[in-house]
Amino acid sequence: MLNSGRLRIIGRRLLQAIPVVVLSTFIVFGLLKLVPGDVAVTLAGDNASEQRIAEIRELYGLNQPFLLQYGSWLWKAAHGDLSSSLISNEAVLTSIQRCLPHTLLIVALALFMAMLVGIPLGIAAATKPGSWIDGFVMAIASLGVAVPNFWLGMLLVAFFSLQLNWLPATGAVSLMKDPWASLSHAILPAVALASGGIAEVARQLRSSLVEILSSQQVRTLHAKGLPPSSILWRHGLKNVSVNLLTVVSLLANRLLAATVVVEAVFAIPGMGGLIVNGAMNRDFPVVQGVVFTMVLIVVTLNLLTDILYSVLDPRISS
C-alpha cells in the first residue's frame, strides 16, 4: 500500500502541515489577545486591585510583547512542551492526554453509526428513486439535518436514562479502564452527534448513486445482461466510493468541532470542555494546546483520506 508515490504524498503533506499549525495557532493566539478580557484579572481573584493585576501580568510574563509571548510558546511547543494552564497549573499535555480519548471515542462511534445507518439508507433510496422508500429516507435525512444535536441529546437522556434507566445520563469512563462502561457512556452522545451525519451520508450517497445508475455506462451493463445486484455492488458502489470518502472525511472533521456542545450536554470531560473553559478564562496555553492537537488530527485525517483516494481510484495516485 505504501509505494514510493504515496510516501511522497505523505512527506509533502507533513511538510505542508507545519505552516498550517503555525498559522492557525498564531491566529488563535492573536484572537485571544485581541478580544477584551484578561487572564490576569481571573488570576488576581475576587479581591483584585489594579495594582495586583499589574503585578500578576509581570509575574506571568503577560506584559511581554505579543510576538515574544507567541514565539516562546511556539519554541516550547516545537520541543514537545505545551506549557501548563495559567489558571490551574495542570500541564496542558496531561489535560489533552486525558480529554482526547473521550472526544475521539464519541466521534469515532458517531462516524461509525453514521455510516452503518446512512449507507444502507442511501442505497435503498437510490435503487428506487421516487418510491416511498426514497421519500421516507429523504424525510429522515431532512429531519436529521434539521434537529439540533444538543436538543436530541437531551431527549435521548430524558428517555433512555431518566425514564428507562438503560444508559448513564452524564459523564465518561476511560476505554482502558472499563471498555463496557466506557461504551455505555458514549452511546447516547454518539447517537446525538451522528444524527446529522446519518442524514448527510444518506443524501450524498443517494445523489451520487442515482447519477451513476442512470449513466450510459450502467445502461450498457444492463444491456449486457448483468444482474441488477451485481451492477449496484460491483460497478455502482465502486464508482461512488470516492465521493463517499469525501463526505465521510469532511464529516469526521465537522464532528470533531460539534462535540463541544454535545460534551456540555452530557458532561463529558473532553476536548470541547477543555477549550471552552480555556477560552472563557483567556487561558491561552490550554487553548493553544487544543488547537494544536486538533490541527494535527485534521491534517492526519486529510492525509489518510488522500491515501485512501489513491487506493480506491488508482488514477489519483500521482
Added chain:
Amino acid sequence: MKTIDLGKQTLRRRDILALMGGAAVTGALGLPAWAQEAKKGGVLKVAAPANPSSLDPATGGAGSDHSILWTMYDTLVEWDYETLKPKPGMAKWAFPDPKTMVLDITTGIKFHDGTPMDAEAVKFNLERNRTDQRSNVKPDLSSVDAVEVTGPLQVTLKLKNPDTALPAILSDRAGMMVSPSNIKALGNETDRKPVGAGPWKFVRWNDNEIIVVARHDQYWRQGRPYLDGIEFNIIPENATALRSVVAGQNDMAFQLPARLKPVIERAKNLETVTSPTLYCIQLYLNYARSPLDNVKVRQAINFALDRDAFVKAALNGLGEPARMTLPSSHWAFNKDVAGMYPNNPERAKQLLAEAGYKDGLELTIGGYMDQDSVRRGEVIQDQLGKAGIRLKFTRGTIAEISAQFFATEKKFDLLVSAWTGRPDPSMTYGLSFDKGAYYNAGRSGEPELSKLIQESRVSEDLAKRAEVFAKIQKFTVENALSAPLAFQFELDALSAKVKGFKPNLLGKPKFENISLG
C-alpha cells in the same frame, strides 16, 4: 418529594427572623433527620459547578473554589451558618488592645502529612499569605504589621490600625492553613497537591473532570467527618448537573439557577433546599462620569426598579428583594434605609427631569451571555424603560464584559452582574465603594465614606460595628451608589440518602455535616 422551602414567596425580614428562631429550636433549618445519630461512611458524589482556580487557598481566586477548599482546609475562624457571625475554628481569638490580636490554637491538630498545626505553622501561613508574590490574599491582611509566635500554640498579630474584620477574614482564604512542610517541599506544586488540616485529604484532581478527597483519620474533631470521601464531578452546565442527580449518578448538585426548581420538584426522591444568601444581583454604576455622576439619575434608576416583580420574573420567586448590599437576615442590616426606594416610575421621571433629562435618556449597559443573565437583563430593560431610561445592551463572556467595565477601558454606564458576598461587610463596602477600589468602576470616592469604612473595623463589639455599618449603608443608599436588585436564594438538589446538609448565608455549601443514610 420533600421540600425544605424557606422562600415560597419573597421573604421579609421578620419572616426570616421567625425562621431563624424556629431553626434555633430545632437545631437546624428544619432538617428532619438532624436529631438522629449520623451514620458514618460512604462517598458523597457532588456535581460541582466550576473547575477550581487552584487548590492552594493563597494563590486561587475564584469564589466558587471555597466549597471544595473547605473539605481539605480548616480555617482559624469559622462562622455561624445563619448569620455569618464569626466563631472559633482551629483557634480562639481575642483583642487585648485594638492593635493586637491574639490567636490561641487548639491542641492536637495535625496536617494530613503529620506536620503539627502549631504557632509556627500559623505564623508561616500568615507570613506567606501577606508577603508571597503569588498570594492573592495580601490585601486581606494589609492591616497586619507583624506576626509573632508568643507560645507553642499562641500567635500574636501586631496591627498597623485597628481591624476587627480580621476574625471574618481568617474564616476565608487567609485563614485556611496549609501544611508548611508541603509548601517547602513542593513550592508552586501545592496548587495541585494540597495538604491541609481539614476533614478530608486530597486524592486526585483532573481539570474540568473530577476532584476526589478522602477521610483524614487524624482529624481533630472527634467523630468527624461522617463521609469517607467526596467526589466532585465538575459539570459547568447546570441543567446537565441536575440531570446527573435525577439519574442517580450524583447525590447532590448545588448553586442551581431558580429556573430549575420545577425540574427538581418533578423528579421523584429529590429534596429541594433553598436558603437566603449574600449573593446580590445588582446594577453596578460608573458614577465618576456623566450622566451617572448626577445623584438624581442614580436615584431615578433605583426608583424605576420594581424589585418584587424582579424576584418573581427573573428568579421564580427564589430570592429576597435587595434594598442594600446586605440581606435582611445579616447582623449588620440597617432597616431604616430599607424603604428608601419603593417602585415609583413617576418619581423616577420627575428626578430625571430635574437632572435635565425631560425626555428620558439612553444608558449603555454590559451584561453576560448565559440564559439567566439575559433574562435578568430583559426584566431590567423593561422596568427602566417605563421611567424613560433606555438601555443599550452589550453582551459577552464574564471575563470580557467585566474587564471592559471595571478595568481600564471603562465601557458602559452600567453593568448587570452580582456581588457574591464576603464574610465581613467591611470587605463588601471597602471593595465596592471605597476610592480606588476595583469594583468601584469610576474609582472616585468620598473621604467621608472611606473614614466610615475604616471606623467599621475599630470596635470588636458587633452592635457597635452594626451602628457604623448603618451609617455606611445610609450613605451608599442615599447616594444611590449601586442599584441592588435581589439576593438570590441558594437552590440545591439532594438525593434522599443525603442527610444533615445545612445551607449557609454565604451561599457556598460546606459538607462537614453531611452523612449518607
